[in-house]
Amino acid sequence: MGLDLSPFAEVVGPASSGPVWIAGQQSRLAAPSSIRRVTAPSGIYDLQPDEMTVVCGAGTSIDELQDSLRAVGQYVNLPRGDSGSGSVGGALAIGRSDIYRLGRGAIRDTLLQARLINHDGQVVSAGGPTVKNVSGFDVCRLLVGSFGQLGFLGEVILRTRPIPQSSRWFMMSEAGPEIIEAILRRIYRPASVLWDGHKVWFCIEGNSRDCDETIQKLSIDLEVPTEIAGPPKLDNYPFRQSVPPAELAEMVHDHAQQGPEPLVVEAGVGIVHRQTPAEPQATERTIELLHQRMLQQFNPTGRLNPGVSLTTGSMA
Amino acid sequence: MKSDVSVQPMSHTLVSRLCQVLEPRRVHTEAADIDLYKRDASNIEGRAGVVCFPITTTEVQDVIRICAEFNQPFVARGSGTGLAGGATPLDGAVVISTAKMNRLLSVDPINRTAWIEPGMLNLDLTREVAHLGLHFAPDPSSQQSCTIGGNVANNSGGPHCLADGVTSSHILACEVVLSDGSLVVLGGEEPEPIGLDLRGAFIGSEGMFGITTKICVRLMQNYSAVKTMLMDFTSVQAGAETVSAIIAAGMVPAALEMMDQLCLEAVEAYIHAGLPTDAAAALLVEVSGLPHAVNEETERISEIGRAHGARTIRIAQDEAERALLWKGRKTAFGAIARIKPNYYLHDTVVPRRKLNEVLQEVYRIAKRHELLVLNVFHAGDGNLHPLLVFDKREPGVMERVHAAGEEIVRVSVAAGGVLSGEHGIGLEKRDFMPLMFGPHDLHAQSAMRVAFDPLGIANPFKVLPSPSSCGDAHDIGEGMWV
Numbered sequence: 137m138g139l140d141l142s143p144f145a146e147v148v149g150p151a152s153s154g155p156v157w158i159a160g161q162q163s164r165l166a167a168p169s170s171i172r173r174v175t176a177p178s179g180i181y182d183l184q185p186d187e188m189t190v191v192c193g194a195g196t197s198i199d200e201l202q203d204s205l206r207a208v209g210q211y212v213n214l215p216r217g218d219s220g221s222g223s224v225g226g227a228l229a230i231g232r233s234d235i236y237r238l239g240r241g242a243i244r245d246t247l248l249q250a251r252l253i254n255h256d257g258q259v260v261s262a263g264g265p266t267v268k269n270v271s272g273f274d275v276c277r278l279l280v281g282s283f284g285q286l287g288f289l290g291e292v293i294l295r296t297r298p299i300p301q302s303s304r305w306f307m308m309s310e311a312g313p314e315i316i317e318a319i320l321r322r323i324y325r326p327a328s329v330l331w332d333g334h335k336v337w338f339c340i341e342g343n344s345r346d347c348d349e350t351i352q353k354l355s356i357d358l359e360v361p362t363e364i365a366g367p368p369k370l371d372n373y374p375f376r377q378s379v380p381p382a383e384l385a386e387m388v389h390d391h392a393q394q395g396p397e398p399l400v401v402e403a404g405v406g407i408v409h410r411q412t413p414a415e416p417q418a419t420e421r422t423i424e425l426l427h428q429r430m431l432q433q434f435n436p437t438g439r440l441n442p443g444v445s446l447t448t449g450s451m452a
Numbered sequence: 453m454k455s456d457v458s459v460q461p462m463s464h465t466l467v468s469r470l471c472q473v474l475e476p477r478r479v480h481t482e483a484a485d486i487d488l489y490k491r492d493a494s495n496i497e498g499r500a501g502v503v504c505f506p507i508t509t510t511e512v513q514d515v516i517r518i519c520a521e522f523n524q525p526f527v528a529r530g531s532g533t534g535l536a537g538g539a540t541p542l543d544g545a546v547v548i549s550t551a552k553m554n555r556l557l558s559v560d561p562i563n564r565t566a567w568i569e570p571g572m573l574n575l576d577l578t579r580e581v582a583h584l585g586l587h588f589a590p591d592p593s594s595q596q597s598c599t600i601g602g603n604v605a606n607n608s609g610g611p612h613c614l615a616d617g618v619t620s621s622h623i624l625a626c627e628v629v630l631s632d633g634s635l636v637v638l639g640g641e642e643p644e645p646i647g648l649d650l651r652g653a654f655i656g657s658e659g660m661f662g663i664t665t666k667i668c669v670r671l672m673q674n675y676s677a678v679k680t681m682l683m684d685f686t687s688v689q690a691g692a693e694t695v696s697a698i699i700a701a702g703m704v705p706a707a708l709e710m711m712d713q714l715c716l717e718a719v720e721a722y723i724h725a726g727l728p729t730d731a732a733a734a735l736l737v738e739v740s741g742l743p744h745a746v747n748e749e750t751e752r753i754s755e756i757g758r759a760h761g762a763r764t765i766r767i768a769q770d771e772a773e774r775a776l777l778w779k780g781r782k783t784a785f786g787a788i789a790r791i792k793p794n795y796y797l798h799d800t801v802v803p804r805r806k807l808n809e810v811l812q813e814v815y816r817i818a819k820r821h822e823l824l825v826l827n828v829f830h831a832g833d834g835n836l837h838p839l840l841v842f843d844k845r846e847p848g849v850m851e852r853v854h855a856a857g858e859e860i861v862r863v864s865v866a867a868g869g870v871l872s873g874e875h876g877i878g879l880e881k882r883d884f885m886p887l888m889f890g891p892h893d894l895h896a897q898s899a900m901r902v903a904f905d906p907l908g909i910a911n912p913f914k915v916l917p918s919p920s921s922c923g924d925a926h927d928i929g930e931g932m933w934v
Contacts, residue, residue, distance in 0.1 A: 378644035
């Protein structure tokens, strides 16, 4: 990687230079007005389709990155922001996967290497440039979902994937838990299965003829799925909750009994899309202690993105 | 407890305490017993002080609390198949074997997860869930004997990780005993556990962050169609370029392995699979999934192979032929015994487009040091495994082997690669870490270690070239590159 990060390091400044906030496109988390803001470099520096990697500044727009990758038949497993494209660094810092996690995997596996600015304004490199690497401890996994509190991402190397030959969505209108179970068991690696307790929407990616045959087989003893243009809109479900996927069926059932608020769940994954926030979970004491120690090591003065809660992702 | 003649006087009290929390027969101190644990599958020897065999999480906690009380380093050990000295005990450390913690605890076939104990063998897990149409994707060459706990410690890979990812992508949670004996679950069955990805940080930490006592794994659906093909080339360059072309064409095969001529000769003499021994290189390519995709990709890959000069393309016609081709790949290390009695297996990763360039340099290095080198490796990942074969009875040969190995590592990193793709750093490459990482980078890694293990007693003196807890010199044995 060749991007000169020293100007970025300079604006972040040394430990003595006070609180600082990294702002991307603010499509996921708004920057507080009272704290000095910095912005990560942007731009695509190296795109190697035969390596399935791309090097870019953390401030790069996700839409711009996906457009460039689309031209070579690839994509990167990073979700757009809640309100617009969002930046690469923002998606990684928040660390939340999108509705395709069941088939495409978690966002955390996308980051191969990062160059970041630490709490003292120094450039730190983590991970490695190749798709396979076990050289030292995996700092990159820790950075994804750290809300910028362990360091500000400057430049990243991301793993890319081939765009599937086809990506088709289907819907069934009468879907109880047994239908969800049948879909999870009988469809080969579905990309996404969304369920609101009544309807199920699912996505199959890959060869279109395989997809046709899968639907035919499913239709033998189940309702014939209707092909639809895309996933259901989840704009009315701004809150998310994470639960073990084995608990989803009971949760959806109980929820339907208790009140009118609808839920959409990611079957096989465990994400619940809600209209109201869920009760906050208690953090286990040892986990809290490990968080404290990690922050003490990486952000001892607490100057990087101060005030944001690692556990809720919101300002304290 | 057996005779404790081998135990250092300072360890008597510690051993007595260990025998209070474990059945004495599961606390080994006799020289003949603990000598077996002085190394892993690498050439690096250390010295175990005592070897414990806990069977429950509580027992692991008890053993570690005693180690903490005595400020005694401990080393977790699965099957000891590691190749970088990660499980080599130093200075009479307490070895905690998880071999007896090997049960499958539960399986959820719908959501495709399972809880297991760390001593479960990799292949045993896949066998146990095969009737559900599931498998565990990471498949190191040692999968018949390596443990899942060891896979977690090393973030292991294997031929079939090209498409599905390495161990970290297949572990949802780890129950971990930290160095003060406290118990914590990192990650969880839920997809977004609260806070930092401590699970991801723990995986690949080579036993230096604590010991895992239960693991929640993600299982993969078995494919319904598979095609395995062998294509051979008259030059390594043509084979390497084919690898890049396949990936650039938008395909990620389930596996994409390469063997060079010397390897093909050795394997063919061993298993008689009809391998093309006159070829400079052969690619073993496997495509799996649903039938139409598999057929289409097989055809496209064959076309790419032909366009890059493949002389023959052999597609396995049945499961028996497929198994034979894979046997050739997976028994390569056994086959080399026909050439020389000893080998040193290396593990680096380079960008795919640099495969040929680095391989040619590997051949030059071996020639310069008057050594034979075979190459059998995960070409799709750019994960090289140069295999230096030798007879260690030859005077001076070990010096040449180590010198050649060091040059291979340096060439790989200089080409834009990394120190290790799946074996880890351990002791073997500890002092090469500065080739990849500067002081600030290493400090960040050290910070992770301190956060997990402030006592510095979990498998110390591995991975990091300047241990944060101590700068002592240790009795690092023969085989380490220092």
